[in-house]
Structure formats: C-alpha cells, structure tokens
Amino acid sequence: MKDTAKHQGLRNQLAAILAQKGITDKNVLEAIKKIPRHLFLNSSFEDYAYQDKAFPIGAGQTISQPYTVAFQSQLLEIQKDHKILEIGTGSGYQTAVLFMMGAKVYSVERQNELFKTTSVLLPKLGIRPKHLSFGDGYKGLPNHAPFDSIIVTAGAPIIPKPLMAQLKIGGRLVIPLGEEHQIMTMLIRKNETQFEKHEFGEFRFVPLLENKN
Numbered sequence: 447m448k449d450t451a452k453h454q455g456l457r458n459q460l461a462a463i464l465a466q467k468g469i470t471d472k473n474v475l476e477a478i479k480k481i482p483r484h485l486f487l488n489s490s491f492e493d494y495a496y497q498d499k500a501f502p503i504g505a506g507q508t509i510s511q512p513y514t515v516a517f518q519s520q521l522l523e524i525q526k527d528h529k530i531l532e533i534g535t536g537s538g539y540q541t542a543v544l545f546m547m548g549a550k551v552y553s554v555e556r557q558n559e560l561f562k563t564t565s566v567l568l569p570k571l572g573i574r575p576k577h578l579s580f581g582d583g584y585k586g587l588p589n590h591a592p593f594d595s596i597i598v599t600a601g602a603p604i605i606p607k608p609l610m611a612q613l614k615i616g617g618r619l620v621i622p623l624g625e626e627h628q629i630m631t632m633l634i635r636k637n638e639t640q641f642e643k644h645e646f647g648e649f650r651f652v653p654l655l656e657n658k659n
C-alpha cells in the first residue's frame with residue numbers, strides 16, 4: 447500500500463473532526479495528520495482507515511479509535527524527549543503518534559504475533575521507538591524506569607502497582623479502568639507516596655490481560 451494525496455486529504459479531515467470533538471493539543475493534531483493510519487491496518491480496511499473507528503488488527507485485538515488515541519495523547523502533555531512507556535503496542539499506531547510528538551517511546555505487547563509484525567512495520571515507516579518489548583505490561587519495564595509518563599491502551603481491571611512505581615514525580619499515568627467499559631483515569635504522581643486522581647468519562651477497550659492467552 448502507498449501513501450497518496452488522497453490519504454493526506456482524509457487525514458486532514460480526520461484531524462479536523464478530532465478538533466471538533468474537543469482535541470486542542472496542536473502537537474496531537476499534527477501527528478494525526480502525519481501518521482498514515484491505513485498502513486497500520488490490513489489492506490481490506492484501506493477505505494475506512496480514516497474513519498474515527500476502531501478496527502481489528504489480528505490476535506483478537508483492535509487498533510484504538512483515533513479520538514481515543516488523541517484523547518490519551520493529549521492527557522500525557524508530552525514534551526520533546528519525554529520518556530514514555532506504552533502498555534499494549536498493538537498495531538503501533540499510538541506508538542507512532544507519540545514518536546511523532548517527539549517522545550522517546552518504550553512499548554510492551556503480550557501478543558507475539560502483533561509484537562513481531564509491528565516491530566517490522568514501524569522502522570519501515572521511519573518510526574523509531576527507543577524500545578519495543580514482548581511481555582506482560584502489568585510489570586512495566588523496571589530496567590528502563592522511571593518514565594515521564596505511562597499510557598495503558600487496554601482496559602485494566604486494576605491499576606498495576608509496578609506502573610505507579612515506575613512513574614517520575616510529576617509524571618502522569620493514563621489508564622482506562624474497568625472491565626465491560628472503562629473510565630479514562632489519570633494519576634499524577636505528587637511525591638513518593640501520593641497520587642492525584644482525575645477521571646474523564648467512559649471509553650471502550652479490549653482487556654488488559656494477565657497470565658492468560
């Protein structure tokens with residue numbers, strides 16, 4: 447598949463729709479305009495790739511809806527060279543958006559098939575996360591901690607303690623919390639022991655799985 451002027455036009459429209467829906471961070475909208483979302487999907491979805499919808503990406507998983515990607519990215523308040531941990535690499539689309547916003551991205555995926563495909567795809571598109579890892583995101587990446595911010599892109603029944611521990615003071619953990627549907631939740635680390643909690647309404651994600659296949 448190629449990236450054409452038609453795709454660029456559809457991306458500009460998508461960014462305009464996300465702005466209408468309340469996304470105000472210019473860096474997020476610029477990244478949405480730049481990342482060729484159709485190349486993160488099977489070619490049979492090419493005509494739909496710039497709709498504001500989630501689609502299947504194999505292994506029973508989905509690429510997040512662009513609004514959700516933009517909303518979570520905006521909450522992170524990314525500054526250039528921020529070290530960001532993503533749990534749930536999936537298609538790599540969210541990884542690419544964070545990279546395009548200037549972040550040093552570390553990402554973990556527990557489905558080997560997706561980990562392999564995405565590890566090959568991202569460099570082909572010129573997207574170079576600092577580290578892609580195959581494993582259980584509940585544990586975070588202790589060897590690379592601490593992180594400026596952490597984003598979880600699957601619905602989590604609880605906030606994994608290791609992720610809280612791997613956050614810098616002042617850092618943000620953005621995590622959709624809940625089983626059937628999720629409340630977008632952000633923890634800001636105030637000091638060694640205290641976290642300030644903010645909630646941002648309902649979203650839908652595939653589950654964050656632990657010790658299950």
Ligand code: SAH
Pocket residue numbers: 503507508509510533534535536537538539540541554555556557560581582583584599600652653654655656
């Ligand atoms: N950011 C991805 C979203 C993919 S859906 C994208 O934009 O495409 C959520 C992803 O989280 C899935 O790929 C799923 O396999 C992964 N996941 C679920 N539980 C996980 C865990 N415990 N550790 C790491 N990844 C996990």
